[in-house]
Amino acid sequence: MNPFGFQFAVILLLLLNAIMVLETQAAYVKPQRVTCYKRYSKCYLKYITCPSECPEIHPKDPYAKECFLDCYSPKCEAVCRKRKPNCDGPGAACYDPRFIGGDGIVFYFHGKKDEHFSIISDVNVQINARFIGIRPAGRSRDFTWIQAIGLMFGSHNFTLEATKAENWDQEADHLKFTYNGISLSVPLGHSSVWNSPDQNLELERTSATNSIRVTIQEIVEISANVVPVTEEEDAIHSYGIPKNDSFAHLEVQFRLFDLSPKVEGILGRTYQPSFKNPAKSGVDMAVVGGDDKYKTSSLLSADCNSCTVFTSGKKVAERK
Known part of the structure; x- marks a missing residue:
């Protein structure tokens, strides 16, 4: 073998090996550590190392899972979780709309288009939803979707809504927010805060x-996406979606903290300790009523027939 050719091959192998080492080092991210500052948490001031599969609390990659430590869980363990709502997890409200209660049971609540309903109603928080919908000819009820969410907590209020889109464009943002009645802007871009x-x-x-996470300390965490009704969904369910409206709506998942035993609302009641869900587990398309019980006069009101008395004006810091 030509000695110069052999030397060249050895040098090439060494260079390739060096490149692979550098790429491995660049890809490696040192796992961060997380802790809880809730005194009653099992993880209070204990620093837990994140899993290697999700080493960062706020990953720069929008598709990566994040490191998460649930201070309300009896387990003191950091786990990986998706940053967007899980429509198949507890506290979810997606599609037209399908809910998954705190008890894990799936049920549907149709409501009525252009009206508002109480999702969560408790002493320290009121969360309502505005429904949009359509009623094709020959149907006795509306097809509905959640278009906006309104929250009241302490002396504050907040709204989150999906703006109307004639033609859906994922690159365009369709989220709109208000805080205490004033419009606010969250800079575009992954992880903007x-x-x-x-x-x-x-x-x-x-x-x-089109994706946001809303956190109110010690009360609720909401993950939300804006999505359209797709042509495939329209064809399967015969919604009759018009050509000039994509029916942009919200997919949401709630994580609720420190609820009272008397929590109410379409979703809230499923968190009552003694609640027995009329929608039996395993039943396809189990529809639960309650239009008359949970209808509110607006997105930011707590006047439904079965709303828990919301103590507006109470400071979050004084909740306990």
Whole structure:
């Protein structure tokens, strides 16, 4: 063998090996550590290392899972979780609309288009939803979707809504927010953050557009996506979606903290300790009623027939 050819081959192998080592080092991210600052948490001030599969609390990659430590769980363990709503997990409200209760049971609540309904109603928080919908000829009820969410907590209110889109464009942002009645803007881009002046409310974009996480300390965490009704969905369910409206709506998942035993609302009642869900597990398309019980007069009102008395004006810091 030509000695120069052999030397060249050895040098080439060494270079390739060096490149592979550098790429491996560049790809490696040192796992971060997380802790809880809730005194009653099992993880209080214990620093837990994130899994290697999701080493970062706020990953730069919008498709990567994040490291998460649930301070309300009896387990003191950091796990990986998706940054967008899980429509098949507890606390979800997706599609037209399909709910998954705190008891894990799937049920549907149709409501009526252009009306508002109580999702969660408790002493310290009121969360309502505005429904949009359509009623094709020959049907006795509307097809409905959640278009907006309104929250009241302490002396504050917040709204999140999907704006109308004639033709759906994922690159365009279809999220709109207000805080205490004033429009606010969250910069576009993955992981962009907005905090209220008192730091009780945080908004974090979980993708460049159309995905957000809303956190109200010690009360609720909401993951939300704006999505259209697709042509495939329209064909399967015969919605009759018009050509000039994509029916942009919200997919949401709620994580609720420190609820009272008397929590009410379409979803809230499923978190009552003694609640027996009329929608039996395993039943396809189990529809639960309650239009008359949970209808509210607006997105930011707590006047439904079965609403828990919301103590508006109470400071979050004084909840306990």
